[in-house]
Amino acid sequence: MRWKLAILSLCLGLSAATPSFAQRSGSTVESRVNAVGAFKIEEQKDGTLVRIGGTSVPTFSVFKLNDPPRLFIDISNSELQDDVQTVKVNNGVISQVAMLEFKDNIQSVTRVIIGFDSPAHYDVRTEGRDVVVFVDGANRRNTSVVAQNGVDPEDVRKLEARYQADLNATKGAYTDAVAQLDATRSKLEDAQRELKSLQQRANNTQGDENARVRAEIDAKTAELSRYKAEVASGSQKVSKLEASVADLTRERDRSPRARQNGDRAA
Numbered sequence: 111m112r113w114k115l116a117i118l119s120l121c122l123g124l125s126a127a128t129p130s131f132a133q134r135s136g137s138t139v140e141s142r143v144n145a146v147g148a149f150k151i152e153e154q155k156d157g158t159l160v161r162i163g164g165t166s167v168p169t170f171s172v173f174k175l176n177d178p179p180r181l182f183i184d185i186s187n188s189e190l191q192d193d194v195q196t197v198k199v200n201n202g203v204i205s206q207v208a209m210l211e212f213k214d215n216i217q218s219v220t221r222v223i224i225g226f227d228s229p230a231h232y233d234v235r236t237e238g239r240d241v242v243v244f245v246d247g248a249n250r251r252n253t254s255v256v257a258q259n260g261v262d263p264e265d266v267r268k269l270e271a272r273y274q275a276d277l278n279a280t281k282g283a284y285t286d287a288v289a290q291l292d293a294t295r296s297k298l299e300d301a302q303r304e305l306k307s308l309q310q311r312a313n314n315t316q317g318d319e320n321a322r323v324r325a326e327i328d329a330k331t332a333e334l335s336r337y338k339a340e341v342a343s344g345s346q347k348v349s350k351l352e353a354s355v356a357d358l359t360r361e362r363d364r365s366p367r368a369r370q371n372g373d374r375a376a
Contacts, residue, residue, distance in 0.1 A: 202251030
């Protein structure tokens with residue numbers, strides 16, 4: 111239809127064609143679908159920035175669900191330029207960020223989903239053609255991404271030192287707990303042998319001697335129960351400390367300097 115109108119305009123004269131074309135061009139711009147590209151995640155000193163770029167000034171809506179905690183940003187009249195995108199963040203506040211496209215009865219919509227591991231303040235705004243989401247980073251724990259995005263190296267060094275100190279302290283507590291558990295198990299085994307010996311003596315005694323042995327059996331049985339409870343408690347403590355050592359080791363090894371040293375060793 112446009113080419114027919116264009117030919118008709120040319121026949122009527124160049125002066126008549128110009129305003130007609132400008133009007134149609136303006137209508138096309140207004141109805142143009144916003145092509146949304148891949149989002150970018152930037153860790154800053156005070157929080158995490160998620161930037162979603164588009165080809166036109168976006169119109170969006172925001173809502174949140176709490177089980178599990180997620181933030182949804184729906185960009186109206188938009189389409190994904192690329193495939194569905196999911197990025198794991200795992201920085202202690204944000205678990206992951208995903209982006210997908212769906213269509214309702216009126217338009218196509220690009221939906222950005224931010225999953226949370228812990229509650230945090232957030233702000234959603236536009237910057238030119240971008241939708242920008244800022245999430246407060248007060249509760250972040252994984253600093254490797256932060257370090258890779260321009261945070262002061264001295265801050266990185268201090269964080270690495272803190273992780274190493276925590277790891278060393280936890281390893282020391284783990285070693286002490288294992289030694290204490292071994293000692294309690296040894297006492298338990300001794301108590302079990304002594305109880306068995308007392309039970310055998312009780313079978314071979316009578317009268318006052320038998321009553322005395324029976325009293326010793328009761329006392330030893332109570333002692334045995336106490337050692338069993340201590341072993342159970344000690345085993346739980348050792349397991350928790352062992353898990354803590356593994357977690358702290360992973361956190362320490364995520365640091366940029368540790369990763370670089372590992373690459374050099376390889």
